Amino acid sequence: xxxxxxxxxxxxxxxxxxxxxxxxxxxxxxxxxxxxxxxxxxxxxxxxxx
Amino acid sequence: xxxxxxxxxxxxxxxxxxxxxxxxxxxxxxxxxxxxxxxxxxxxxxxxxxxxxxxxxxxxxxxxxxxxxxxxxxxxxxxxxxxxxxxxxxxxxxxxxxxxxxxxxxxxxxxxxxxxxxxxxxxxxxxxxxxxxxxxxxxxxxxxxxxxxxxxxxxxxxxxxxxxxxxxxxxxxxxxxxxxxxxxxxxxxxxxxxxxxxxxxxxxxxxxxxxxxxxxxxxxxxxxxxxxxxxxxxxxxxxxxxxxxxxxxxxxxxxxxxxxxxxxxxxxxxxxxxxxxxxxxxxxxxxxxxxxxxxxxxxxxxxxxxxxxxxxxxxxxxxxxxxxxxxxxxxxxxxxxxxxxxxxxxxxxxxxxxxxxxxxxxxxxxxxxxxxxxxxxxxxxxxxxxxxxxxxxxxxxxxxxxxxx
Numbered sequence: 001x002x003x004x005x006x007x008x009x010x011x012x013x014x015x016x017x018x019x020x021x022x023x024x025x026x027x028x029x030x031x032x033x034x035x036x037x038x039x040x041x042x043x044x045x046x047x048x049x050x
Numbered sequence: 051x052x053x054x055x056x057x058x059x060x061x062x063x064x065x066x067x068x069x070x071x072x073x074x075x076x077x078x079x080x081x082x083x084x085x086x087x088x089x090x091x092x093x094x095x096x097x098x099x100x101x102x103x104x105x106x107x108x109x110x111x112x113x114x115x116x117x118x119x120x121x122x123x124x125x126x127x128x129x130x131x132x133x134x135x136x137x138x139x140x141x142x143x144x145x146x147x148x149x150x151x152x153x154x155x156x157x158x159x160x161x162x163x164x165x166x167x168x169x170x171x172x173x174x175x176x177x178x179x180x181x182x183x184x185x186x187x188x189x190x191x192x193x194x195x196x197x198x199x200x201x202x203x204x205x206x207x208x209x210x211x212x213x214x215x216x217x218x219x220x221x222x223x224x225x226x227x228x229x230x231x232x233x234x235x236x237x238x239x240x241x242x243x244x245x246x247x248x249x250x251x252x253x254x255x256x257x258x259x260x261x262x263x264x265x266x267x268x269x270x271x272x273x274x275x276x277x278x279x280x281x282x283x284x285x286x287x288x289x290x291x292x293x294x295x296x297x298x299x300x301x302x303x304x305x306x307x308x309x310x311x312x313x314x315x316x317x318x319x320x321x322x323x324x325x326x327x328x329x330x331x332x333x334x335x336x337x338x339x340x341x342x343x344x345x346x347x348x349x350x351x352x353x354x355x356x357x358x359x360x361x362x363x364x365x366x367x368x369x370x371x372x373x374x375x376x377x378x379x380x381x382x383x384x385x386x387x388x389x390x391x392x393x394x395x396x397x398x399x400x401x402x403x404x405x406x407x408x409x410x411x412x413x414x415x416x417x418x419x420x421x422x423x424x425x426x427x428x429x430x431x432x433x434x435x436x437x438x439x440x441x442x443x444x445x446x447x448x449x450x451x452x453x454x455x
Contacts, residue, residue: 003434003435003438007438012430012431014429014430016387016430016431038066038354038358041094041351
């Protein structure tokens with residue numbers, strides 16, 4: 001799901017695990033990152049401000 | 051005039067609605083009404099991990115603590131309370147405890163309940179699986195080594211069968227249709243899914259009709275079929291679809307679908323009653339991504355996305371956005387994950403894995419000249435790429451090229 005929401009940030013691997021392509025997304029990717037967090041069925045993602 | 055925002059239904063869509071309301075800056079009174087006593091919890095694990103054997107007991111699937119909901123989100127929680135009526139003129143919702151809530155905006159997320167086998171409601175050992183309490187009872191029966199019979203080879207029933215087989219228990223799955231899952235994924239795909247049952251020792255019987263249950267002393271002992279046979283059972287799990295929970299809306303003037311009495315909303319999830327929006331399993335909506343095809347989805351991600359969207363649209367109707375996600379669901383059978391994106395209604399379905407001579411199942415769905423669906427078994431990396439292509443309305447030719455055929 002996260003890859004479909006934010007393909008620049010995440011890529012699902014063949015074994016089902018997740019590769020994070022960019023763990024420090026800029027403002028332009030923020031909405032996509034938020035969508036990915038809310039859409040993750042495993043609630044495995046979170047967004048931290050810094 | 052009331053400022054109150056009421057969310058009716060406290061599962062995933064309802065939870066996402068209250069979260070989104072606060073995130074959108076709504077600071078007024080926010081009430082979440084939930085019929086179950088439990089705080090909002092995650093349902094997909096109930097037919098999967100939750101049923102696995104283990105000495106530590108089942109994992110808690112509660113989404114957020116009471117402190118997070120009441121304290122951080124400042125939500126007025128009304129658990130164990132049903133909405134019983136909605137009066138759109140007075141803008142008041144009636145509650146099962148006799149109370150009332152006036153409102154300026156509402157998100158209806160009352161979901162759906164499992165269909166039961168008529169006349170078997172009071173029989174011990176017969177369950178549907180929708181709620182945590184159902185899962186607790188089924189888990190206890192599996193712990194006791196129940197011979198399991200599943201009525202309906204849909205996704206829920208098949209997941210229960212998988213979980214039961216993993217414990218080494220005998221399982222029979224009874225399906226009225228000649229091929230399971232025809233309506234949700236099509237015939238060839240239904241066969242591929244059925245093959246998973248057979249490969250794992252589940253006795254799948256298609257084209258059989260259940261005529262009744264046998265019982266002894268108020269407890270189920272078997273399932274009778276129209277061929278005159280009876281399958282012995284200690285546990286019967288009925289997975290034959292759901293009914294939207296809309297009875298409480300009788301007299302409200304809300305539009306209901308003639309087939310299943312689900313709500314009919316517009317693409318922005320507005321119901322037509324002022325300030326009243328709907329989200330998740332309870333509502334049909336015309337999806338603009340598929341030429342306005344009216345759909346009612348029973349999927350996790352749809353509930354999450356529509357809960358958020360309905361709340362945002364209710365708070366800002368002037369800039370309401372349509373619900374136009376690509377439907378997605380997954381189902382875990384034995385050691386395999388079935389994933390589906392898009393819609394199953396197709397002009398053509400091509401089994402790509404067969405054409406390529408590959409083991410892991412992959413099929414693509416075409417409507418007109420567009421890619422509109424994809425199903426796969428154990429191809430998690432690929433399916434989301436096809437979901438993206440469907441979202442972007444990619445052509446059938448592009449999809450085939452990407453698939454390598």
